[in-house]
Amino acid sequence: MTQELLDKALVEEATKKSGLIWVRGSGEPTPPGPGREAATRALWHVWHDGAACVVGDGPGEQPLPGLTGGGEAVVTVRSKDKGGRLVSWTARVVELAPASPEWEAAVGELKGKRLNAPDGEAMPERWARECRVLRLEPTGATAELPDGSLAERPPPSPATTRRPIPAALPRLLLKRRGRR
Template sequence: MSVTPQPTDSHLDRALIEETAKKSGLVWVRGPQGPARGLWHVWHEGAVCLVGDGSLEQPLAGLGLTDGGSATVSVRGKDKGARLVVWPARVRELPPHGEEWEAAVGELKGKRLNAPDADTMTERWARESRVLRLEPEGEALERPGAMPHGSQAAPPPATPVTTRRSQPAGLPRLLFRRRKNRARG
């Protein structure tokens, strides 16, 4: 009688990471600097691939994503939109026109919506943008059954913007009078 080996947690983590990243159009990436940022991506050959920092592409500046550096990637579930898995990633910047770059760009090109220069987009990416691979490294930090308690919401950043003040006391009479005059005319 043969016994089927049970998958280890790392195999289940990899499967969860791959499935959620394939199905989600947006991942939240936190680099060594700044808060996490939502970025569109594709899952390609075992990693999240994304393009940014060009004048017409998503901003990557401020995240501190450097070649050989690390990042944390959060992916939400499609059904309820809640965080489903969080995993550490190794960042690799793909050099333009290399074999890996061409393969990743081929996938990214199909997911880029509303590009004003769809015919020459890949040349622009080679000149102005960075194509990054975020490769899973290690076990998932958070997954179903191993999620932190609490909301994990960050406090809003300080801003000089205020909420709307109460309306002046005479405003309703002024507005009501205008409507009444329009009805007569």
């Protein structure tokens, strides 16, 4: 009984303090190939009323593939100070019905954490129309943390951050060194 309480406290405190959680839903298809598992996705969340709440699957929001109401998910939480894996736990996925008291309470918390929303105060109405709000409720089971790195190549995307450096940049940098 004591270990269960310690595990519950670890899950709650680690998840509350972490800005991101990594979630792998049981409903996501497994990629073909030996040793391949369903993708784990980083999701922003809030801890509310004993569960991690997430919003997504709408325009401009995070994707929630494989997370279906009534399904299960594995949630991995990182340490806020060091960034390493701290705990993995199994969750029951519950989809909240828009305008229900549970949905209103979760959205109230999520709204405060959503950064750079294009529609500000109209965000809850858009979430009710176009998105899903999910509760990831801990089942009490913690999973064994895997050995080694789980790093993977990012999924293909048209986004890019690399561009050629401007032609004048090397001259500018060398001039500054020469002045010192």
